[in-house]
Amino acid sequence: METLPGKTVERLSQYRRSLLSCLENGRDYIFSHDLANLHHITAVQVRRDLMLLGYSSVYRKGYPVRKLIEEIGKTLDSSEGQNAAVVGMGNLGTALAHYLSGIRPNLNVVASFDINPAKVGTLINGVPCHHVTALQKVIKEQNISIGIMTVPQDSAIEVADELGKTGIKGILNFTNISLNVPEGIYLEEYDMITSLEKVAYFVKKLGE
């Protein structure tokens, strides 16, 4: 299938989690406008996203939840499974190891890295922590394709270079500096400071 727009991918990921919790609540069908309300968007947006998925509901009593989850999975998930690693097990890394562990059966956080000897060799939130010097080795051995960077700003560039050499395929960067990665590596960056400043700006503006 065609590659979906990033925005649509984001929403599909979110729809799926809403749908999973619908299932838990015993709800088997859901209308586009209900799904929309859960995400502060319009029903048209939902339908359009599902259209891009190639899925269409025959029934007019809403989308069958179970089936929809399955369809989203067909598009988002990799059949072979994907492994991720967190680099930098400070508070943020530790939080991520926890939140991101086992979100999906075939997307797992299987390793983490740090330089603190007190952490190396232990299990943090269920994820084994290795010394950063073992980056190359562990990433290759465990077939890790995604690196999540939560190291201090000062070591960000160095770690990114190191990660680049491991043959990793994607990097999710929480460091507040923008990285340069080799062609062929997908890079997604998120900056918390920016988010806070953005909220601050709009709060200020709303108050004017």
Added chain:
Amino acid sequence: METLPGKTVERLSQYRRSLLSCLENGRDYIFSHDLANLHHITAVQVRRDLMLLGYSSVYRKGYPVRKLIEEIGKTLDSSEGQNAAVVGMGNLGTALAHYLSGIRPNLNVVASFDINPAKVGTLINGVPCHHVTALQKVIKEQNISIGIMTVPQDSAIEVADELGKTGIKGILNFTNISLNVPEGIYLEEYDMITSLEKVAYFVKKLGE
């Protein structure tokens, strides 16, 4: 001035931090394409953002860094200063208290909240931690306008409601469920799971 698009605000926040580090390195002027390279965008984008700021550089030897920082500040910063609080001092909240403290002279994280008695009453990363029951009181007393939510999923809705009642003006939500907040409160949400799934999707796609 007109309210800027959110995307522009985000970039301005990021430009500013790059500019600050330019200053530290003793660089007084910077070209639009240099600033662009630092952020993986085009020079036109940078110039257009600055155009929206209403700022224009008379010189053709680049933008004067110090002046530009000042101009961005005039637009982004609130003159009276703004206070923020982190609700939920688990690993993520603790990390945020650290990262977000003192980013700007007039945007401060001045309080945090938790229910864990071991944390309440202490200073975490320099930020005093209160019991959640003191939410109303502390937020009013300290004139806090921004709430940062890092509580567990299960208490998210309840805490958001509670926050809504305090008269807070903006919420930055890191919980992985989408909140409903009263009209007049600016809401910004970020979902780490979505980011990871997005990276996973594009990594999969690039490999096809």
Added chain:
DNA sequence: AATCAGGTGTGAATTTATTAACAAATATAG
């Protein structure tokens, strides 16, 4: 001082994302 090389600001064009509008379809009520 005249030319040139390299930046800048911005209207116009393009691309991307969202919303409106509506025909087609089907559950539900009578």
Added chain:
DNA sequence: CTATATTTGTTAATAAATTCACACCTGATT
């Protein structure tokens, strides 16, 4: 069994974001 009220899929319209293209400016160079 028919009419009605809803919901869906999709085309067309709109809005938002980005890029192109180019005139204009200025500092450096000859």
